[in-house]
Amino acid sequence: MSSVRQQDFLRRMPEASNDLRQRRSFWHAIHIDPWLLLLLIILTVSGMWVLYSASEGSLRMVQRQATFFGLAYIAMFAVAQVRLSLVARWAPVFYIGGVCLLIAVLFFGVGAKGAQRWLSLGGFRFQPSEIMKLAMPIAIAAYLASKTLPPKFKHVFWSLVLIAIPTVLIIRQPDLGTSILVAASGIIVLFYSGLSWRYIVTAFTLLGASIWPMWEYVLRDYQRQRVLTLFNPESDPQGAGWNIIQSKTAIGSGGMSGKGWLEGTQSHLNFLPESHTDFIIAVLAEELGFIGVLLLLALYLLIVARGFIIAANAQDSFRRLLAGSITLTFFIYVFVNVGMVGGLLPVVGVPLPLVSLGGTSLVTLMLGFGLLMAISTEQRLVVNK
DSSP, rough: OOHHHHHHHHHHHHHHHHHHHHHHHHHHTOOOHHHHHHHHHHHHHHHHHHHHTTTTTHHHHHHHHHHHHHHHHHHHHHHOOOOOOOHTTTHHHHHHHHHHHHHHHHHHHHTTTTEEEEEEEEETEOOHHHHHHHHHHHHHHHHHSOOOOOOOOHHHHHHHHHHHHHHHHTTTTTTHHHHHHHHHHHHEEEEEEHHHHHHHHHHHHHHHHEEEEEEIIIIOOOHHHOOOOOOOOGGGGTTHHHHHHHHHHHHHHHHOOOOTTTOTTTTTTSSSSTTTTTHHHHHHHHHHHHHHHHHHHHHHHOOOOOHHHHHOOSSSHHHHHHHHHHHHHHHHHHHHHHHHHTSSSOOOOOOOOSSSOOOHHHHHHHHHHHHHHHHHHHHHHTOOO
């Protein structure tokens, strides 16, 4: 009797194994990480749900966001099919092209609200600095991966030069928030490359020493005012402190469970500025309370965790550095926005990723996730051989 059962077991094993391989081969064939895709879909649907309330029930705005999401997902699927070796080979072209576009903004850029950050081509307006959020980590990862790791001093130096050029050009627009994110995406690659602690300590020392010169000669008057307002928003409640005060009021009034969807007063009565972009999480906090914010942050953390898993299992240095930078930079987007809305960081105009209304920023983020998908599926194909 036992021998019969053993034979039945052995006969069934190949069938189960084949089914498992077929399920895996489907995701490999389309180069998609199913867990990451599922988390992104949940986040984007949740984002449009919050946006509907933040825009006071504007179907036009939600439809516009849905269109951008459609384009972003198409871009993500397209990039996921690209071989990473090809991306590494074309990294210098991406970087140089992005820098050239930033230079073009200085001469031919379109201005709005005192800033010149956009280019207009054929009636389509886009922000080249968003492109550098992706071109920067690709370029630095490709450069360092071609060298011996941990990097030597000269490689660290040239990496910092590559990081500084687009950062300075973006600051000139001016766009402090985006310049910080672009610089961070390159510095994170350096950190992941096994940078020596003496370099890290030296960097923090130089950063501390540069605070005063940056305050005096780099930051503009309104940017200095934003920093000062962080410590005492009540000093100018009708001016620079208005955003932070109203944001804190919205967050505090939501309590534990919130006032209910579409029932927020701060955003619907126009007290909360930029409620559908930079301060959209304050709308969520007022209507769904602490529980709603906690669920959203948990979703972000799951995406970040999945990204780190992909980075840890990457095949080589380039893929590992790129995946780690994309993931940690995404975390920084969330951290800066939440800290800004909560009054813990200065207001620097960083939207909440995949929730705030956006166009170019959405596509850029999803292109990054497309690269993560490509890294994930390439790694699995090698393991399964």
